[in-house]
Amino acid sequence: MFDKAFKKVNTFVDFKTDLVEAEVDDDQETAKIKELMVIIPDKEEVANDVIPLATKPxxxxxxxxxxxxxxxxxxxxxxxxxxxxxxxxxxxxxxxxxxxxxxxxxxxxxxxxxxxxxxxxxxxxxxxxxxxxxPHVEDTVWRYQQAYKVLEWKLYDSRRVHFLRMQHMQIYRLVEMKYPLALLTLSQMLEKKLQIDYESEMAYQLCKLIIKQLKNP
Structure with a gap:
């Protein structure tokens, strides 16, 4: 019993070490995701976002x-x-x-x-x-997406909508919904980077979702 207890003490890892390592991993993941975004402020968009809810039309x-x-x-x-x-x-x-x-x-x-x-x-x-x-997998917009190159990927944060502009085609999607996107489309989206007006949790989560879909189609 003493040997078992002594072995546990010798192999014990301080929980603080685990926390530090987890924080480092989180920081690295955040940094990588941040590289997939580009901030392009839209003055009109930002102005609309700051209007108090009570004054909405x-x-x-x-x-x-x-x-x-x-x-x-x-x-x-x-x-x-x-x-x-x-x-x-x-x-x-x-x-x-x-x-x-x-x-x-x-x-x-x-x-x-x-x-x-x-x-x-x-x-x-x-x-x-x-x-x-x-969204339905048989719809034309999804069946022919691989024929078109991604030109722009933009997030409308307060609407929870992201916009994908491709050659001869535009697609608007809800952030929380999964769509039948081809692997080539997903890859091109990350290459073009997500255009945002400001950093937000929604932008990070959206990039993580696209990465996940790319890895697990």
Whole structure:
């Protein structure tokens, strides 16, 4: 019994040593993940993020599409009767919060159900929202992704959305949802680096998720 006890004492490792080693490993992992991000401040994005929640605009109740000359616009209408025009979906994200995004998705679903819109602008909006909230491996955007090169990868932090711009294709995705991304796409995303307005836990977790998907497809 004495020999066993003496052996345990001689082989005991101070828990503080384990903690220090764990902290070093965490620091190294954080540093590696940080290399996968690039901070490009967007003044308009940051300005929207600092608006107090109480002053956020009322909920969206409808949308319409307009054409002026060669330009097409989305008109987003809110409960108080106010509205704003947007040319592309990414402009909406800068003025939206996550609730706005979810409400607009529900409005589009309620209007079209399982059918596809006929108007080009409505079809674009429908495609963006469906691919974001209801990704399906057989959808064209996922089946042909390997044919296109990744050009840009950006995080809209307060909306919990990240944006992937590829040749001839754009994809908007929810941070917390896993999508049928090809290994080549995942690899190119990390090579291009994640564009962020500021460092956040969400950005780190998103990079870790993409790394995990790349290692365990």
């Amino acid at each position: 009322p909920t969206i109740v409808d949308w319409k599409t307009h054409k002026e000359g060669k330009n097409n616009y989305f008109q987003i209408i809110r409960a108080d009767g106010s509205s704003k025009m947007f040319r592309i979906f990414s402009q909406m994200l800068k003025s939206f919060n996550r609730e706005d995004l979810e409400v607009l998705y529900k409005l589009v679903k309620d209007r079209y159900g399982s059918t596809r819109p006929l108007e080009d602008m409505d079809l674009v909006l429908w495609n963006d929202l469906i691919n974001m909230f209801e």
